[in-house]
Amino acid sequence: MKQEMVDRIKNDPDFLHLVKTRSKFAWTLTIVMLVIYFGFVLTIAFDPSILGAPLSAGSVTTVGIPVGVGVIISAFVLTGIYVRRANVEFDELTAKIKSKAKGE
């Protein structure tokens, strides 16, 4: 990439907007995933009895089962949320930045 192109793109408001919104979005989702997962394992480390408690009085199924499956599902849902927004909003912005970079 030529330096003038670098300078042009880095000052392109669309590029700045893309970088800002995407990185904010990606970091938010990353933190959500980290909080869910480390919340889960640290609960196990500090007080395993929370997850070992029966789901309802007298049941063998413990709280840990739906919580564990929930962590799995949350991982999939988070990727879905990212892909949905990126496929529309971020790809449109990228296409705009690209055509400007090539066209001008």
Place this chain on the structure above:
Amino acid sequence: MKALLLALFSVAAFAGEALTGAVEKQPLNMSAIIMFLIFVGATLGITYWAAKRTKTAKDFYTAGGGITGFQNGMAIAGDYMSAASFLGISALVYGKGYDGLIYSIGFLVGWPIILFMVAEQLRNLGKYTFADVASYRLQQTPIRTLAAFGSIVTVILYLIAQMVGAGKLIQLLFGLDYEIAVILVGVLMILYVTFGGMLATTWVQIIKAFLLLSGATFMAIAVMAHYNFNFESLFATAVQMKDVSIMAPGKLVSDPISAISLGIALMFGTAGLPHILMRFFTVSDAKEARKSVFYATGFIGYFYILTFIIGFGAIVMVFQNPQYLDLAKQAVDGGYPILGGDNMAAIHLSHAVGGDFFLGFISAVAFATILAVVSGLTLAGASAISHDLYASVIKKGKTDGLMEMKVSKVATVILGIVAIYLGIAFEEQNIAFMVGLAFAIAASANFPILFLSMYWSKLTTRGALIGGSIGLLTAAVLVVLGPTVWVDFLKHADPIFPYKYPALFSVTAAFVSIWFFSITDRSENSRKEKEGYEAQFIRSQTGIGAEGAVEH
């Protein structure tokens, strides 16, 4: 080639002897053998088809870059749902109950992080290996050497786990000697990769993922059907067979340090596995890369829910079932040991729910799983040798694609032989924990360099080289001094390093030392490297320039 022929010859020479001796011990399962032969025939057919289409280095490393997001998602799942996951995690659930679920969750949660942080950027910046990205604006020779070394170590550790699984499985199914089974896997894998490259590897992985998900779904449904799809009654029966502790977290993560350390190893380790990262170069652009992860996360998450049900299914249908009991072992050790060890729990369950025919199917699928994973691993290891070490470090980029491909094929054969040797040497290790070691090193060496090269403008060659090496060494040394190697493998009484998972320490050591040795780097080179960040960042965010790099 000589070595390959020699290996082929020894398989042929030993197979006859082993089969006659073993048939008496183990009844020949014809449906298993036929299904296995169909799979091998079909995959060799694919390899032949792929070989004709694999003409350039780009074809060999990335299948020409034309794999779709959905196909790649399937292939990633096929790459990731290893024999260690299928047999090892269902064995862990079978043995320890809930702990198996905790372990499998750790393997999944790295995927969203890969999507949010590295997938698209990798596609936009790289060509064939993750070292392309790590060394993008840094000095080629030191960074590629380190990245290649990190790749090869990870690949070999992971390969051992697969080979051990393969040996045990085929031993149980065909009554073949462990060694012969391992050699057979090694030879088939060498054939797929040397002749069919990434294209054959990808399709072997897609087919395998489909078969494994179908087989595991059937098993889970069969188990649940016994209990009218009522989880409470499944769990209640399991608790009667074992005890109530299987429903709650056990000793897998007993203290906060271990919990965080295991989590870091699995999360960042996934994002540092060379065979996984390499898959992102097989798709055409960032959009397809992103879709790959979405599909892969779905398939893998679904698969882990299935392995949990399968593990509990094995407790209720295999544990204490005289049909699967290892009487010889019980006479010595007591308890209820099953034939072939805990890692065979899922395989026995397939027999319990579907008879000989379904046992045959699942055994063939598990074998296919091993073949698919070892092929992907070997291709990644061979690429590190040919693309990073040979083409970039030794030849300084002055080589053509054909020569690079030849080196890659020779490297594949060598790696195959190393894998066979180590597979035999590590016969008695628990295969799920073996993979854990690979993750620790991937998380401590590969991931920090890759991540900081993408996101931190002040990274320099010196920082990446020293910090990455410190991460790798810390992980390796702590694993050796820790309980898994020092006590379980080397048979010392007490570990020198108390924790099983070193990632918390080694990943921190890597990040801190990369930071420190980068900011204190005042060389002329480091100034240029920092200046190069802007252009790299624009390309990683938008993909501008990436198309060009892919074409040549």
